[in-house]
Amino acid sequence: MVQGRGLPDRPGQASLPGPGATASLGGRGQMSLALKAARAAGGPLTTMTPRNLPLAMGLALCCLLVLPQDAWARHKLGGxxxxxxxxxxxxxxxxxxxxxxxxxxxxxxxxxxxxxxxxxxxxxxxxxxxxxxxxxxxxxxxxxxxxxxxxxxxxxxxxxxxxxxxxxxxxxxxxxxxxxxxxxxxxxxxxxxxxxxxxxxxxxx
Structure with missing residues (x-):
């Protein structure tokens, strides 16, 4: 099987995979390529994946629910x-x-x-x-x-x-x-x- 070769890295430019390279990369490789592309474009980098997002939101909600009643009243007008x-x-x-x-x-x-x-x-x-x-x-x-x-x-x-x-x-x-x-x-x-x-x-x- 012939795999495409990526272009060499240059300062300020991301290495782009050649044709067919995506098929041989796993989820970790795809994430690495996405991070490289974002870095080259000057965009924000994040390690949050759609798979982890529901878990993070659930943990944040739990933290809010366990706050004591006084903590809510402390920030509520009239509480x-x-x-x-x-x-x-x-x-x-x-x-x-x-x-x-x-x-x-x-x-x-x-x-x-x-x-x-x-x-x-x-x-x-x-x-x-x-x-x-x-x-x-x-x-x-x-x-x-x-x-x-x-x-x-x-x-x-x-x-x-x-x-x-x-x-x-x-x-x-x-x-x-x-x-x-x-x-x-x-x-x-x-x-x-x-x-x-x-x-x-x-x-x-």
């Missing part, structure tokens, strides 16, 4: 992302909520947070934080001398009859690129002592 209560950013936002709450409160003493129960973040025009916090009254009194400079995190907690505990839900808006952060909404209820029973508890005798 909610659960945050760790110990996250430094959460603790910082809680202090914003505490400062604004104390500023608007009628209490004679400052309150400070004692337990962060839950934290979520929503991407809107900035970040909106939804916080569930337990807080307690302190022995640090409000007055015009210290204004808003009191660091309530170091205020000792009140005890005995002066002790007051609250369970609060806060909504805080943070727009970092405008240096804006403030308490939008809050809802606080007094926490009852475990030994106290609501009126009518225990049923009738």
């Amino acid at each position: 909610f992302q659960n945050l760790s209560p110990s996250d430094p950013q959460v603790e910082k936002v809680v202090q914003v909520a505490m400062a604004d709450y104390n500023k608007g409160s009628n209490s004679l003493y400052y309150f400070r947070d004692t337990n962060i129960l839950k934290a979520q973040r929503q991407l809107l025009a900035g970040f909106k934080y939804y916080l569930t916090v337990e807080m307690q009254s302190t022995i640090c009194p409000k007055n015009k001398v210290d204004g808003n400079t009191t660091d309530v995190t170091h205020c000792p907690l009140a005890t005995g009859v002066q002790q007051e505990k609250l369970h609060c839900n806060f909504v805080v808006l943070v727009v970092s690129w405008k240096n804006i952060s403030y308490l939008q909404k809050h809802n606080c209820v007094h926490m009852e002592s475990p030994v106290e029973q609501p009126e009518g508890a225990g049923g009738r005798g």
Whole structure:
């Protein structure tokens, strides 16, 4: 069987097979010739073959499907992302909520947070934080001398009859690129002592 001979390689020009050469080349040889032709034409080179394309697409789809829900919400406008209560950013936002709450409160003493129960973040025009916090009254009194400079995190907690505990839900808006952060909404209820029973508890005798 007579096989055609290819032209010698020249700089900037691909070697082209002679007549009948394709019949004697396997799949690997055909790929090599295709790469040479693409290189000579200045086109992009790729090693992706039609046989491997479905596998690659399947692997990419699997990677997307196994992403946690928070990963999707993180990039979705209006989506909610659960945050760790110990996250430094959460603790910082809680202090914003505490400062604004104390500023608007009628209490004679400052309150400070004692337990962060839950934290979520929503991407809107900035970040909106939804916080569930337990807080307690302190022995640090409000007055015009210290204004808003009191660091309530170091205020000792009140005890005995002066002790007051609250369970609060806060909504805080943070727009970092405008240096804006403030308490939008809050809802606080007094926490009852475990030994106290609501009126009518225990049923009738």
